[in-house]
Amino acid sequence: MQxxxxxxxxxxxxxxxxxxxxxxxxxxxRGEILALLGxxxxxxxxxxxxxxxxxxxxxxxxxxxxxxIVRDWRAARALIGLVPQELTTEAFESVRATVSFSRxxxxxxxxxxxxxxxxxxxxxxxxxxxxxxxxSGGMKRRVLIAKALSHEPRILFLDEPTAGxxxxxxxxxxxxxxRLRDSGVTIILTTHYIEEAEEMADSIGVISGGRIILVEGKxxxxxxxxxxxxxxxxxxxxxxxxxxxxxxxxTLSDDGRELVYRFDAQHEHTxxxxxxxxxxxxxxxxxxxxxxxxxxxxxxxxxxxERA
Amino acid sequence: xxxxxxxxxxxxxxxxxxxxxxxxxxGPVISTSLYFIVFGAAIGGRFASVxxxxxxxxxxPGLVMMSVLTESVSNASFGIYxxxxxxxxxxxxxxxxxxxxxxxGYVGAAATKSIILGTLILLTARLFVEFSIVHPFWMIAFxxxxxxxxxxxxxxxxxxxxxxxxLQIVPMLIVTPLAFLGGSFYSITMLPPFWQKVAxxxxxxxxxxxxxxxxxxxADVPVALSLAMTALLLVICLAVVWWxxxxxxxxxx
Numbered sequence: 311m312q313x314x315x316x317x318x319x320x321x322x323x324x325x326x327x328x329x330x331x332x333x334x335x336x337x338x339x340r341g342e343i344l345a346l347l348g349x350x351x352x353x354x355x356x357x358x359x360x361x362x363x364x365x366x367x368x369x370x371x372x373x374x375x376x377x378x379i380v381r382d383w384r385a386a387r388a389l390i391g392l393v394p395q396e397l398t399t400e401a402f403e404s405v406r407a408t409v410s411f412s413r414x415x416x417x418x419x420x421x422x423x424x425x426x427x428x429x430x431x432x433x434x435x436x437x438x439x440x441x442x443x444x445x446s447g448g449m450k451r452r453v454l455i456a457k458a459l460s461h462e463p464r465i466l467f468l469d470e471p472t473a474g475x476x477x478x479x480x481x482x483x484x485x486x487x488x489r490l491r492d493s494g495v496t497i498i499l500t501t502h503y504i505e506e507a508e509e510m511a512d513s514i515g516v517i518s519g520g521r522i523i524l525v526e527g528k529x530x531x532x533x534x535x536x537x538x539x540x541x542x543x544x545x546x547x548x549x550x551x552x553x554x555x556x557x558x559x560x561t562l563s564d565d566g567r568e569l570v571y572r573f574d575a576q577h578e579h580t581x582x583x584x585x586x587x588x589x590x591x592x593x594x595x596x597x598x599x600x601x602x603x604x605x606x607x608x609x610x611x612x613x614x615x616e617r618a
Numbered sequence: 619x620x621x622x623x624x625x626x627x628x629x630x631x632x633x634x635x636x637x638x639x640x641x642x643x644x645g646p647v648i649s650t651s652l653y654f655i656v657f658g659a660a661i662g663g664r665f666a667s668v669x670x671x672x673x674x675x676x677x678x679p680g681l682v683m684m685s686v687l688t689e690s691v692s693n694a695s696f697g698i699y700x701x702x703x704x705x706x707x708x709x710x711x712x713x714x715x716x717x718x719x720x721x722x723g724y725v726g727a728a729a730t731k732s733i734i735l736g737t738l739i740l741l742t743a744r745l746f747v748e749f750s751i752v753h754p755f756w757m758i759a760f761x762x763x764x765x766x767x768x769x770x771x772x773x774x775x776x777x778x779x780x781x782x783x784x785l786q787i788v789p790m791l792i793v794t795p796l797a798f799l800g801g802s803f804y805s806i807t808m809l810p811p812f813w814q815k816v817a818x819x820x821x822x823x824x825x826x827x828x829x830x831x832x833x834x835x836x837a838d839v840p841v842a843l844s845l846a847m848t849a850l851l852l853v854i855c856l857a858v859v860w861w862x863x864x865x866x867x868x869x870x871x
Contacts, residue, residue, distance in 0.1 A: 362712040366870055384620070387714040398705030402637060407630075414626025415713040457709065 312376065313337035314465060314496050315361065320370035322356050322520075330356040332520035334370070343487065343497045344525075345511035347504070347610060353520040354500040355395060358467050362392045374465065388417055391458035395469040395500075397450045401443035405434055408442060409456045416461035428456050431486065448479045455486075466490065468499040472506060484510050504610065516610060539602050540571040540582060545595040554592055558585055569596070623715040627723025628730075631697050635731050642693065643735060646685045650739045653681055654746040657803065668805055669836045674747035678740070679830040680802030686736045686761065687768050687797050687822065691789050694728035694772030699785055702776070702868075711870065717863030721773065728769035729762070736761050749833060756841075757832035763848045764825050768793075770855035777868050796822045801830075806838045821851055 315338040322331040330353045338344050348354050359365040361372050363383060372379045374386035400408050409425055429435045432452045437445060442453055451471070458466060468487070472480045487510060491497055501507055507514050508528070515525040547566035558581070559572045573580045589596070635642045658674035665673040701707040710720060743749065751757050779785040800822025806814055817823050818839070828844025831837035837844065862869070 364708055364711050364870065366866065384714040384716075387712060390712070392708070392712050394705075394708050396705055398708065400701075400706055401704065402634075403630075407633065411626050411630045412709060414622045414629075415709060415715060417620045417622050417714050419622055 314340040316373045318371045321368045323368045342512040344513045345507035346500045346515045348517035352517045389464045391463035392467045393454045393458045399442045406438040409460050412457035413460035418461045465496045542569045542596040543598040620715050624719050624723045628727045631727030675749040678743045678749045679833045682736050682739050683826045683829050684797040684802045686732045690732040690768035691772040694769040695776035698776035725769045729765040732765035752835045753832040760829045767852040801826045
């Protein structure tokens with residue numbers, strides 16, 4: 311199936327000379343939740359802003375469900391809802407008025423029933439006649455989500471949706487995003503929180519220094535996550551891995567003083583017992599042993615460093 | 619054409635007027651009443667008539683025009699500056715709405731408000747003085763044209779301003795003086811010859827003169843010239859707005 315968003319060779323250089331995007335190619339599959347991970351200033355918000363029409367790309371193209379965002383901007387934009395990072399709200403408006411305004415802005419006729427359903431879904435119905443400025447930060451965030459959903463978009467961009475939101479509310483928001491995905495909405499969210507990406511995303515994209523450095527299904531990434539390392543400190547340094555141990559994924563480090571074994575922690579037979587027996591058989595003594603797992607965070611940090 | 623979007627902006631903006639009813643409508647009506655009491659009744663009583671019209675009646679078109687000018691600029695500038703300031707403009711910029719539709723929504727609402735205001739001031743004036751309207755059609759035409767033109771000017775100002783101070787400075791230092799010196803309180807024929815020439819560089823003179831002509835049939839400058847100047851101002855404002863959206867000036871990176 312054709313991706314719902316296709317980004318090709320997207321570049322952005324701001325007037326200040328700062329190059330925020332350096333040639334981004336990205337396909338976003340229909341109905342998936344894509345988490346864009348990246349450090350501050352990586353280009354996440356710029357990328358989203360271009361797709362939503364807030365920033366003009368220097369070069370490259372974006373199509374949304376087949377509609378070019380420049381030539382066919384009306385059709386492209388009508389499909390998108392955007393929840394910005396900043397809590398920018400019309401302070402003096404009531405919740406219902408500001409959400410209804412958004413629906414109109416995106417070209418949909420007024421429909422009180424839809425607004426009611428959205429507000430109820432986001433637990434805002436009790437606050438429908440309250441002025442936005444009287445709401446807490448978490449509620450304002452939900453108002454922004456309600457505004458983005460008011461015209462029933464097919465694609466929802468969430469720019470750091472849970473920044474500054476407490477744990478309980480974050481859970482609630484994840485559930486809501488899950489329900490949206492179940493209803494067929496494609497969701498792209500940016501986040502700093504690895505946990506958030508792990509919890510919700512189908513795919514994870516890592517962006518750094520204006521480039522997409524990895525896009526992978528979460529399952530594939532979790533596979534990598536599942537890898538663990540067993541490090542043995544050797545009594546006597548080795549020059550090379552003995553031929554008898556060739557069958558094991560072993561590497562030497564620290565000038566041959568350490569032997570590192572990579573294994574799959576989720577696998578029933580880790581092979582550790584067998585390896586240790588063999589080491590004993592070949593008279594390779596060790597003074598210490600430790601295991602560690604590589605978290606998504608570590609993978610992420612090393613990826614970002616590697617490409618920096 | 620995204621009719622729903624125009625409607626949403628228009629209603630949203632008029633609702634803002636409703637919310638700030640006192641500030642946007644009652645304020646100007648009260649200050650105009652004060653002008654009538656001070657200039658019309660207290661001082662005006664000592665004046666002979668101007669161009670065959672009692673001074674109180676002579677004041678009516680000028681005062682309406684002055685309020686419409688200043689309120690159009692301040693309403694429209696505030697209407698577009700506020701979302702830029704708070705950041706909510708992101709929504710308008712990401713919506714499937716064209717520049718033309720955006721302007722129709724914001725400027726249409728500001729102009730509507732000015733027309734209502736102008737009408738209210740006329741009704742208020744009726745309580746103080748007797749006046750006639752010789753050319754009602756042209757009266758409405760001038761009122762609408764001026765409201766739209768100066769709402770466009772306000773829209774431009776609201777996009778240009780990058781602080782509250784700038785937003786206040788243009789109405790205070792440019793629009794209000796031009797309105798005061800534009801013959802709201804006097805006929806420019808009462809000025810010394812040199813200042814009469816200077817006054818002709820003030821676009822407000824043409825607006826007030828044309829508007830007054832629609833009431834009493836007399837004018838400082840030919841009415842066709844008034845109409846042409848108003849239209850010229852309108853075209854200039856439209857051109858600037860067109861340029862703003864074409865280049866994304868102060869709206870997009």
